[in-house]
Amino acid sequence: MTFEKIYQMADDAKRLCKRKRAGENGTEEIKKKAAKIQNRTTVESDIRQSSQIHPKRVPVFTINPESNPCAITYEQLCGLINYAVLGEVRSSLPSWCQVHNQKELKGVAVIILHGVSQMHFYRYYLQFKHLKKRFRFRFSLPPPSDDFVLRIFGTEKLLPQDKSPVVNGSSAVNGHCLMTENNNCKSSDVDNHPIIIKYGRNKQGLTSFLLTEDELIKNDYPVAGTPHSEGFIQSGCTAKVTNNSPLLGLDCEMCLTTKGNELTRVSVVNADGCCVMDELVKPDNPILNYLTRFSGITKTMLMPVETKLRDVQAKLKKLLPNDAVLVGHSLNNDLKALKMIHSNIIDTSLLYARDFGQRFKLKVLARSVLGKEIQSEGVIGHDASEDARAALELAQYFIKQGPMKVAKLNLENFQTKQPTGDHFTTRPEGRSLTNRLSDSLKANCSEVDRLIDRPPLHCGSLVNTLCAQDQKAVLLGTNKAMKELIHQEAWHKIECKTDKEVVQQAQNEIPFASLSLSHFTSYSEYSVYNLHTKIHEGLLHEKMRQKLSEMCTVYAGPFCKDFCLTSVERTFQNCGSISSISVITETHKPYVRIEYALPESALLAVLTLNGSVVGQFPITVQRPTKESTLDCDHVLKKLENDVTNRAVIYVSGIAQTLTKNRLNKKFSKFGHIEAIIYPGDDIGAKPQDCFIKYGSLESALKAQAAMNGQEVRNQKLNVIRALTPYHLQSWAAQKSYTALNPRTSDPLPFDGHSFEKRKEKLSQCEQELKSIMSTIDRRTGRLFRALPNNTLCMVLLPGTNSAQCSAPGLCLLEIKQDP
Structure with a gap:
């Protein structure tokens, strides 16, 4: 044997050892690399598919795998618009998505459908023919604040010209005094301020502002064991409160009965300001006075109401987390009306302390601290949800800013020197009001940001940047839609009288603009x-919740009188997660009503269990038949063919031992999986069904054909095309509906x-x-068709956030690319 052969054998042995060590010790690294490669496959496949259709380089929008594919915030939307318009050099890359070949984008077009919400889109789904067909990406948006346009474009709002106020010699916006250091209390005065004496100078967590048991008793709160709390129930919130415990605003309205004040309305808002409970309540005793002037409750309103105090108590106990902190203004009266004992309280009438035990009115605090007008003179009665939200925001402001900053607001000075009545004194004539207010905002903007610890928003910075680069930013809409925006000098404004005129003007102007904002107001004007x-x-x-409930419900039977309900539930559970099951005994033989969590599960039950034998009896499985369900099959067929469901399948009958990774491994052999979404996605839950989104329709159809009916871990899988977009389920589940x-x-x-x-x-x-919805859809479709290729288009249905209802919005997104 020659030396060359010996050396060759030695080298081969070394290489084999290295491979073995890599296989034994580097498994995790290999898995990580494989995961990264798999995640990149989606983007690469999307780009390849786009390249096959368009030979040239084209911009492609994708969602990052680790991001939420169902919902975004207005801040994330703002980041995407900035990046799409300015590019990576002058703007940061969004963390939740990617725009590949951004330099190829011709522009960004934003269309706002004022007053329209996600609920409207699905309620009038059949009317939105163009929107549901052309926009592949849909994201839920949170219920809008008054300044949601500010969050997107960084522009400020302008007050109506006849209400621009002056408070203590300083300009005010929405009633909020734009104070500078000259307006603040002196250092010696701050140290003697009742807030500083009570809480100190430093910021603290929310637990520092909870009322003690002595304070509860002193301020007439219902406390267990006290004489005035007999017959009251406990809220059940017994967990220890921490600085991360949830805050919920609460407010009630009462009327006068033969037994004194009794509850007629209760409202609860969560930490995001969304109303999660708003109930009218019929008192147990005859009503002597509805106190409409204060409560807004009338005889007409309470006539159809059947909800009683005990119903509201049970619902509230179920709603409140174990460590919930209730926030309100003089909340002792509300808890007495509810006949409920709750020990974790922040009372804003005591939080914003005054000398000699005096208290600010909620209306005054809302105006001076939050810049909000509530309990207006021209309106009959208080709005419970509005008052609850105001008290909650006051508490959040106090906790976030700390006692020192609140003391420096000099609220006593605001209280004593503000003009009488609800109208502020206007400035003397001179320069135009718009220019004066604009200059005042520019001078005070940074100071207000510092005072309220708000991230500085550069007013119109995006639009001004475009203007400096001789790029066009077009603003189209009615006078009402556009006058709320100042810093408009950088926009090329086109005022229109109707939505139809907006479309006509947009077709001529938008193709030459780097950024455009079009307002459609026909629905909001109609509703006003x-x-x-x-x-x-x-x-x-x-109605929409009822419609969804009916789409998720099936009736099965008949069964024998001594049938086993548990056995029936086990049989139907293989089609998906069951929300409720009940026996109907009014029929000759018993039937069972099954309501699933998803419409897909109900469809599977009809397809697979109708005519099957359960308990030695053949049964019929059918949908409920009533007026509202006559077009159910037609709607479901349209949903199945929806562009967002094009490559999505629904899988049920998943064994509890089958993990997400193993499920991904079994289904990924048919094509690349972009996402696996479990309905609800609760931590620690063992879901029985899921949605699987593939990169292509071909992969989804292959998976459906191969895996439907297959047994995995001794459990049969059911696979069908998805019917409902996954964020629709989260919208339907949330308690966003409020009373009229x-x-x-x-x-x-x-x-x-x-x-x-x-x-x-x-x-x-x-x-x-x-x-109206059909017309809006048609006009939006016309505007979209007029866009140049490679334009990023966003259609915003902002939703609603008012006393009537709080509903999330919807963002439709697509890059215009004609074949």
Whole structure:
């Protein structure tokens, strides 16, 4: 054997050892690399598919695998717009998505459909023919704040010209005094301020502002064991409160009965300001006075109400987390009306302490601290949800800013020197009001940001940057839509009278603009002047939830009288997660009503279990038949063919021992998987069903054909095409529906003929809304077709956040690319 052969054998042995060590010790690194490669496959496949259609380089939008594919915030939207317009050099890359070949983008077009929400999109799904077909990406948006346009474009709002106020010699916006150091208290005064004496100078967590047991008793709160709390129930919140415990705003309205004040309305808002409970309550005793002037409650409103105090107590106990902290203004009265004991309290009337034990009114605090007008003089009665939200925001402001900053607001000076009544003194004539207010905002903007610890938003920075580079930014809309924006000198403004004119002007202007913002206001204008629309708006939420419930429900039977309900539930559970199951005994033989969490599960039950034998009896599985379900099959077929469901399948019958990674391994052999979404996605839960989104329709169809009916870990899988977008389920599950505002229902008389008349009006309103939504869809489609290729288009349905209802919005996103 020669030396060359010996050396060759030695080298081969070394290489084999290295491979073995890599296989034994580097498994995790190899897995990580494989995961990265797999994640990149989606982007590469999307780019390859786009390249096959368009030979040249084209921009491609993708969602990062680790990001939430269902929802985004306005801040994330702002980051995407900035990056798409300015590029990576002058803007940071969004963390939740990617725009490949960004330099190839011709521009960004944003269309806002004012007043339209995610609920409207799915309620009038069949009317939105163009939007549902052209936009592949849909994201839920949180219910909008008043300044949601500010969050997107970094522009400030302008007050109506006849209400620009002056408070203590300083300009005010929305009633909020733009104070500088000259307006603040002196250092010696701050040290003697009642807030500093009570809480100290430093910031603290929320637990430092909870009322002690002595304070609860002193301020007449219901406390267990005290004489005035007999018959009261405990809230059940017994967990230890920490600085991360949830804050919930609470407010109640009462009326006078033969037994004293009794509850007529209760509202609860969560930490995000969304109303999670708003119930009208019928008192147990005869009503002597509805106290409409304060409560807004009328006899007409309470006539159809069947909810009693015990119902509200049970619902509230179920709603509150174990460590919930209730926030309110003089909350002792509300808890007495609820006949409930809760020990974790932040009372804003005591939090914003004054000398000699005096208290600020909630209205004054909302105006001076938050810049909000509540309990307006021209409105009959208080809005419970509005008051609860104001108290919650006051507490959040106090906790975030700390006692020192609140003391420096000099609220006593605001209280004593503000003009009487609800109207502020206007500035003397001179320069135009818009210019004066604009200059004042520019001078005070940084100071206000520092005072309220708000991230500095450079007013119109994106638009001003485009203007400096001789790039065009077009703003189109009615006068009402555009006058709320200042710093408009950088925009090329085109004022239109109607949405139709907006489309006509946009077709000529947008192709030459780097950024465009188009306002469609036909629905919001229609709803403002139509009283029945306001009532219909509130009813839509309940109708939509009922519609979804019916799409998720099946009836099965008949069964023998001694059948086993547990066995039936086990059989139907293989089709998906069951929300509720009940026995119907009014029929000759018993039937079972099964409501699933998803419409896909109900469809599977009809397809696979109808005619099957359960307990030695053949059964029929069918959907409920009523007026609202007559078009159910048609709607489901349209949902199945929706562009967002194109490559998505639904899988049920998943064994609890089958992990997400193993599920991904079994289904990934048919093509690249972009996401696996479990409905609800609760931590620690063992889901029985999921959605799987593939990179292509071909992969989804292969998976459906191969895996449907296969046994995995002794459990049969059911696989069908997805019907419902996954964020729709989260919207349907949330308790966003609120009661009708008293002010929207009072003007309508309630007599023998009015019920039929109202029903007829609401039916007419429904038809009008269908026509309006269809027209909005058609005009949006025309505008989209007019866009140049490679334009990033966003259609925003911002949602609603008012006393009538709080509903999330929807963002539709697509890059225009004609084949």
